[in-house]
Amino acid sequence: MSEPAIHLEGKRKGSLIGDMAALLPQGGNLSMCLTCGVCTSGCPGTGMEGMDPRRLLRMAVMGLDEELRATPWVWMCTMCFRCMHACPMQVNIPMLVYELRAGWPRDRKPKGIIGSCDQGLRTQGASAVGISTEDFHFVVEDVLEEVRESQPRFKDLKAPIDKQGAFFFVNQNSREPVKEPEEMVPLWKILHLAGADWTYGTTGWGAENYCMFAAEDDHWRAVLEKQVEGVKKLGCASWINIECGHSFYSIWAGLKRFNIDSGVEFDHIVNWYARWIREGKLRPNPDWNKDLRLRFTVQDPCMAVRKSMGDAFADELRFVVKACVGEENFVDMFPNKSNNYCCGGGGGFLQSGYKEARLNYGRVKAGQILATKADYVITPCHNCHAQIEELSEHYHGGWRTVHLWTMLCLSLGVLGENERSYLGPELAEVALP
Numbered sequence: 001m002s003e004p005a006i007h008l009e010g011k012r013k014g015s016l017i018g019d020m021a022a023l024l025p026q027g028g029n030l031s032m033c034l035t036c037g038v039c040t041s042g043c044p045g046t047g048m049e050g051m052d053p054r055r056l057l058r059m060a061v062m063g064l065d066e067e068l069r070a071t072p073w074v075w076m077c078t079m080c081f082r083c084m085h086a087c088p089m090q091v092n093i094p095m096l097v098y099e100l101r102a103g104w105p106r107d108r109k110p111k112g113i114i115g116s117c118d119q120g121l122r123t124q125g126a127s128a129v130g131i132s133t134e135d136f137h138f139v140v141e142d143v144l145e146e147v148r149e150s151q152p153r154f155k156d157l158k159a160p161i162d163k164q165g166a167f168f169f170v171n172q173n174s175r176e177p178v179k180e181p182e183e184m185v186p187l188w189k190i191l192h193l194a195g196a197d198w199t200y201g202t203t204g205w206g207a208e209n210y211c212m213f214a215a216e217d218d219h220w221r222a223v224l225e226k227q228v229e230g231v232k233k234l235g236c237a238s239w240i241n242i243e244c245g246h247s248f249y250s251i252w253a254g255l256k257r258f259n260i261d262s263g264v265e266f267d268h269i270v271n272w273y274a275r276w277i278r279e280g281k282l283r284p285n286p287d288w289n290k291d292l293r294l295r296f297t298v299q300d301p302c303m304a305v306r307k308s309m310g311d312a313f314a315d316e317l318r319f320v321v322k323a324c325v326g327e328e329n330f331v332d333m334f335p336n337k338s339n340n341y342c343c344g345g346g347g348g349f350l351q352s353g354y355k356e357a358r359l360n361y362g363r364v365k366a367g368q369i370l371a372t373k374a375d376y377v378i379t380p381c382h383n384c385h386a387q388i389e390e391l392s393e394h395y396h397g398g399w400r401t402v403h404l405w406t407m408l409c410l411s412l413g414v415l416g417e418n419e420r421s422y423l424g425p426e427l428a429e430v431a432l433p
Contacts, residue, residue, distance in 0.1 A: 016065045016099070032089040033057050039083035039093060044341055044364040048357050049073040053083040053093045060096060074100045075110055076357050078347030080302040085338060101215035109214055112351030116210035120223045125201075127174035128208035136205065137161055139177040140184070147185055151416055153433055159188050162234060163199035169236035169264070170198050171207035171227070171251075173244045173382050182418045186405040187242060187269075189414050194276040198240070204230030207247035212254070213348030224254040228262045239266045243404055245301030245381035246346060252308050268304055270380050273408060274316040277323055284411035286326035288431045296325045296407075297333055297374040299365075299388060300340040301381035311337045320404065321378055324411040333368040341365055345387025359394050362387060366395040375424075380404040389422075400424050 039053035046052040051073035059068050079094040087093075106114065119130040127136070140159050148155050160166065170191070176183045191198050204227035211219035231239050239262060241248040248268050255262060276282040298321050300306075305314045314337040322330050333340065344361035352358070365388065369377055377392075377399050379385040389401035402422045409415040410423075413431045420428060 016060050016063075016068065016096075033061070033091050034089060036088065038086045038088070039091070042082055042086050042341075043077075044344060044361045045073070045076050045078070048076050048360070053077075057091065057093055057096065068100055069103050071100075072354070074104075075113075075352045076349065076354055076361065078302070078342045078344060078349055078361075080342035080346060081307045082302070082339075082342060085306055098215050101213075102217070104215075106216075110348065110352040110354075112353055113210050113214050113348045116208065116351055117214045117216065117219055117223075120206065120209060120211060121219055123206070124203055124226075125174070126204050126206035126209070126223050126226045128206060128210050129174045129178050131174050131178050133202050133205070136172075136174070136177050136200075137202075139181050140200070143181045143184060144188075147188075147416070151433060153414070154189065154192065157188055157192055159184070160199045161205075162202050165235050166197050166199035167237050168196055168198035169231040169234060169239045170200060170269075171239075171241050171244075171247060172200060172205055173207045173242060173247060175382060180421065182416075182421070183403065185419050186403070186409040186415065189409055189412075190273070190276075190282065190405060193412065193414070194272075194281045196272075199234060199236070201230035201234055203233060204228070207241060207244050209247060209250035209254070210348060210351065212246070212250045213351070217257075220250065220254055221258045221260075224251060224258065224260065227251065228255075228260060231262055231264055237264055239264050240269050240272060241266070242269050243380040243382070245303030246383055249303035249307055268309070268313065270304075270317050270320060270404065271309075271313065273320045273404070277320065282408070282412065284320075284323045284408060285413070286322075286324060286329070286411055288411065289326050289329050292426065292430070293329055294325070294375045294426070295373060296321065296330050296376045296378060297369060297372040298330075298378045299333075299343060299381070299384045300337055301379075301384050302340070302342045302346055304381065305340065306338045314338065317380060317404075320408065324404075324407040331372045331374060333372055341368060343384050343387045343391070345381075345383035345385075350383055350386055358387070359391065362391045363395070366391045366397055369399055370395075370397055374399055376407075377401050378404050378407060 037054055040046050043053050074097050077097045079097050083093050116128040120126045120128045125133045144159050209223045211223050300314050341364045343365040344358050349358045377388050392399050410431055414433050
């Protein structure tokens, strides 16, 4: 792949490459680039703003700090780690992007990302959409009462808040209580059927942390410490993050980055879905799809797969999906698992304001999905869900985008009528409780 030449006027001696080396283990590895272009050829963001991963790195090596600190491409790169995953020398280009973001004046950073970061800092629950803990409590109780009254099987359904000594502390993405409260119900039902002893917390119930995308370490840490405080105050033994890639990674990576000990096991709920199915606590049945033969594929969230838990998580994800929809009705994207392409929803791209660039970035993902001929894309991640749903409309893909908890509850025969917002008409009444 050819690139336009970089022209230099006079000698440049930038500090960026040295600063980066000091931040990376063993003095860093940015200077180990072979200029092979593997990073660029596998990046959906290549060409945007005349930039790509290799060019970005070479400019840093050549001391073009001023130019690098001005390019908006750093807000279009999702820091998905695919370039590093493919690189034979494991050059950490995403870390370079993070440091470049950190160097932007706060008033020039994307307002959507900064606004969500500030809401997480401001609210007791660490909610990125700014919902207060009191309002969260009200919404939970209101939705819970409706389910108990309209669905007799779940007359004893619980969604506790501040239950002292509960085994699980559960985070909740605050998009649901604000925009689609019925989407919380499938999660509650799954926890109920699995016999889980769980609770939300007044402090730190929100799952998101957009301060990580803003590349503001102090603020990233402040939100994370609020979440950790919530777990410790209630004396929980385990901590579950719901289906959300960035919120999982912001905690998983933040605990390591800031050397914070939460005192408990932290895990993604998909791993628990798989465990409960194997233990017989959840018994999904794919027979509902025996005659319909709807075709499903799954998106591997970069944050939960390539950037943290790897193919082991991807395998558990597929185990759960196949148990819900039938192995014969599942088709994988190619490439997949740790080598899967980012959809373009991560890295704060959805909140960055660069919509046209984001949809262009998603062209690769749209092509992957279309090749599967899937009717549905299961997305165990909020940003993936929003982006892939929009890609279907933008590229006239025709697929529907759905959370994993929806398909799990459908296959368990407990998905209520009001919990089917993302399902097509062919599933409006299938397996109604």
